[in-house]
Amino acid sequence: NAGVTQTPKFRILKIGQSMTLQCTQDMNHNYMYWYRQDPGMGLKLIYYSVGAGITDKGEVPNGYNVSRSTTEDFPLRLELAAPSQTSVYFCASSLGQGGHTEAFFGQGTRLTVV
Amino acid sequence: DQQVKQNSPSLSVQEGRISILNCDYTNSMFDYFLWYKKYPAEGPTFLISISSIKDKNEDGRFTVFLNKSAKHLSLHIVPSQPGDSAVYFCASPLISSGSARQLTFGSGTQLTVLP
Numbered sequence: 001n002a003g004v005t006q007t008p009k010f011r012i013l014k015i016g017q018s019m020t021l022q023c024t025q026d027m028n029h030n031y032m033y034w035y036r037q038d039p040g041m042g043l044k045l046i047y048y049s050v051g052a053g054i055t056d057k058g059e060v061p062n063g064y065n066v067s068r069s070t071t072e073d074f075p076l077r078l079e080l081a082a083p084s085q086t087s088v089y090f091c092a093s094s095l096g097q098g099g100h101t102e103a104f105f106g107q108g109t110r111l112t113v114v
Numbered sequence: 115d116q117q118v119k120q121n122s123p124s125l126s127v128q129e130g131r132i133s134i135l136n137c138d139y140t141n142s143m144f145d146y147f148l149w150y151k152k153y154p155a156e157g158p159t160f161l162i163s164i165s166s167i168k169d170k171n172e173d174g175r176f177t178v179f180l181n182k183s184a185k186h187l188s189l190h191i192v193p194s195q196p197g198d199s200a201v202y203f204c205a206s207p208l209i210s211s212g213s214a215r216q217l218t219f220g221s222g223t224q225l226t227v228l229p
Contacts, residue, residue: 035219042220043219103160104157107156108155108156
């Protein structure tokens with residue numbers, strides 16, 4: 001029973017490099033989300049998707065891109081990494097809209113940009 | 115501009131005593147609230163929720179109280195156990211520009227239960 005799986009768990013990037021954070025869920029959830037958590041702060045929504053082929057911006061989308069070609073996968077792309085993107089990234093999914101149904105989170109990816 | 119606020123970054127409680135974690139919100143349109151619990155190196159996990167049509171919801175040792183007039187909710191843990199030591203996030207759905215409801219999180223409270 002895997003739930004939401006994120007890879008990698010840790011990554012160090014140099015300024016200007018690019019990378020993709022992978023996220024897969026096996027619960028057949030329509031809704032998927034990417035959050036970032038900075039120290040001492042709550043989770044902030046980067047992007048979300050309400051189904052395959054549909055994505056939308058969250059609160060802090062700048063510097064990121066997403067795609068949703070399948071129900072299971074929701075990768076997050078960082079182009080031209082900047083130190084401000086140093087954070088812990090969480091992918092989540094839910095059966096219904098994120099407000100009234102439980103969201104399931106992955107274990108997180110700790111990203112450091114140097 | 116935080117719409118969901120947790121003003122206490124940390125709380126320490128003796129094992130067996132009550133833990134009370136607080137959360138304030140600014141938008142009176144919020145009609146549903148959730149508490150998530152997070153252990154180090156793990157993602158948040160859902161703990162308990164409450165709808166604005168209720169003022170209390172109980173699940174075992176966990177009870178959430180909602181005071182709509184004060185725009186305040188609290189999570190009570192009785193009795194507290196060392197395994198409850200974690201960061202607790204208050205969250206509420208927000209209508210986003212895309213009209214889908216997404217969770218807005220508070221900044222979290224680190225609870226430490228001392229044996």
